[in-house]
Amino acid sequence: MTSLKDQRILVCISGGIAAYKSAHLVRLLTQAGAQVRVAMTQAAQAFITPLTLQALSQSPVHTSLLDADAEAGMGHIELARWAHKIVIAPATADLMARLAHGHADDLVSTLYLASQAPVFIAPAMNQAMWAHPATQANLQILRTHQVHILGPASGEQACGDLGMGRMLEPEQIVAALQAAVGVQQAQGPKVVITAGPTREPIDPVRYISNHSSGKMGYALAAAAQALGCQVTLVSGPTQLACPSGVTRVDVESAEQMLAACLSEVAQTDIFIAAAAVADYRLAEVAVHKLKKDQSQQGLTLNLVENPDIVATIAQHQQRPALVVGFAAETQKVQAYALAKLQRKGLDMMIANDVSNPEIGFHSDHNAVTLITKDRQQAFDIQSKKELAHQLMTEILQAYTNQESLSNRE
Template sequence: MSLAQRRILLGVSGGIAAYKSCELVRRLRDLEAEVRVVMTEGATHFVSPTTFQALSGQSVRVSLWDAQAEAAMGHIELARWAERILVAPASADLLARLAHGQADDLLTTLCLASAAPLYLAPAMNQQMWAHPAVQANIATLRQRGAQLLGPAVGDQACGDIGSGRMLEPHELRDALAASFGNQSLAGLRVLVSAGPTYEDIDPVRFIGNRSSGRMGFAVAEAAAQAGAEVTLVAGPVSLATPAGVMRRVDVRSAAQMHAAVIGAAVHADIYIGAAAVGDYRPLEVSAVKLKKRDGDDLTLRLGENPDILASLAAQTEHPFLVGFAAETHDVADYAQGKLRRKGLDMIAANQVGGGLGFEAADNALTLYWADGAAELARAAKPELARQLIAHVAARYRATRG
């Protein structure tokens, strides 16, 4: 991974997460990127411009009214210089000003004056992030082409726990690096399903599985980075919509996921079924909480859920179909059998357990198709997703290109 000679303009707005942006500059520089930093006035109360100057090796701009710089229209020069603009942290105030097209300081002026892709890494209290005004501003910015990186869920400086935490510097660096990657899926529409499904027993209990959705979300982001127009159908997860994903549909049950995928597949060139869809559901769902009776066993009658991949494969015309097979044993046999039985174009098989698969940051995959296979060694899920997308793109072009 390299960012050699890539020109990154880093905007830093006021927020405690500004301290992370110091490490971000260092990590970008480690990949040989050229980095210039522009700070809002508020950001200087958290980190000194001198710190960013030492890390970037470039002078740091704060004011639109820098007489020396603006004598040569310095803000326009910066706007034209940048290949990517990343605002990290992007405060609620900064997002609001950008959404309303304000140019009342140097950073917002640059964002409006530049044709470079704009990336935003939100950072704020979880309650602020959830506020309808902030979400409306986010929707406006997405519609205009800005790409969101995060936020993540976790501990916050205020003591709260929730969504609104800025992504870590290495995650932001990797996203920028990937944005300069190949456009192997340019012009194609990719549909991805991710996460678990939950089948209700009563208003309190459900049957589910341990899928976190991280692999599927990483696949959706990697497809967007490869130039695809991506629709993501997500089961019940607490994950932010990946950068570049055009449309997200949230569902809960296998039946809901089946309906959402079948409906969206009409417009898709490729479907990647990374979701861990439950095979069975209770045939009867109680309208009230089932009460425990001492000494009595509870028997649940289960019925089979609709099979998304099989339903698509049965259609006369369908997208290029990529399935997943998460197995605890005999992984190759089960995966290859599923590939043939369901008429898939490709399947990604992975061992569950031993620190891989569900509830893990890493994964490893073996890809199978009709006349070939490929091993993807253990790696972080975002990196593995990029490798998977490269293989999917190659097979798609070879068979349907």
């Protein structure tokens, strides 16, 4: 696991019931070797005392924007310059709105504007507040500011509701920070991600394809780029815009997708096969449009098997350090995914049930199970954007662990 030793981390706490988790977060960060300072909003102090956090961080807690005793009244500037990373946990809907629109009316919002350090936000609020269009619009603005959004998770909330809005557990937040440090130390691994469907032509006007929208692969590309990776997205036909900072290679067929991936393999550190690749193509594509023959009952197409892209990459002599596959199944999801992991020689498999319309191909939400040879981890239903960030955090942590092991060997 990547060390946080000597990382200067500023933990900012806003006023929500999840503030009680921040004490554990501060403790975990200090145990990981980080230097931790804490800043609190006035509302946060109604849920947890500065004295508690001072004891855990072993540093004075900052609660006031205008502190005459701190650096001649400019303590917020000193604190903003001090931080290597800023973690806002919990981040309420109100605080996210103020940050998105550039307010600087308290210590935490001013620190956000005054610092050039990477910012990680762990939202925490009622599920209805999280789903409200205003909150989602603010979320998108923060993403354009290159803010890393951690969560939220889905589950039971303090108000009794069920749904998205729970703050991530402190262990998950620490893992995200460790992954970010690992990326910096590796100077940004090269990640190749496949996405979308392929189209296998029948004749000049018809093709065989599937229902994949490409949303999960594009979300992974955006998350990887936000976490500091160099990202190439090999995409089948979709209606999606390429994420900012990502290089996209457009393809149509499975053979074209494989060729594009093989051209990148020598420089690839992590390969993620999120595309829904057609298993079969026509043995011979008609030169002209096939005409309906009134004398025949039906049409027979001669199909041959397409190359298995992820297995080809996993078995390549210049194999990337980490190869991740996707298994879209309609039954026995985990069993089939584990068999594919073993048969294809992959490091990770991400399995989802596409028979469920709530998390199927065209949905904006997904629920998956991450499978390795040693463990299985379920991720509850949530937006594909939030899920992508959690999955990329896990993938980058696994990559960093492999790199550390290789260096020791």
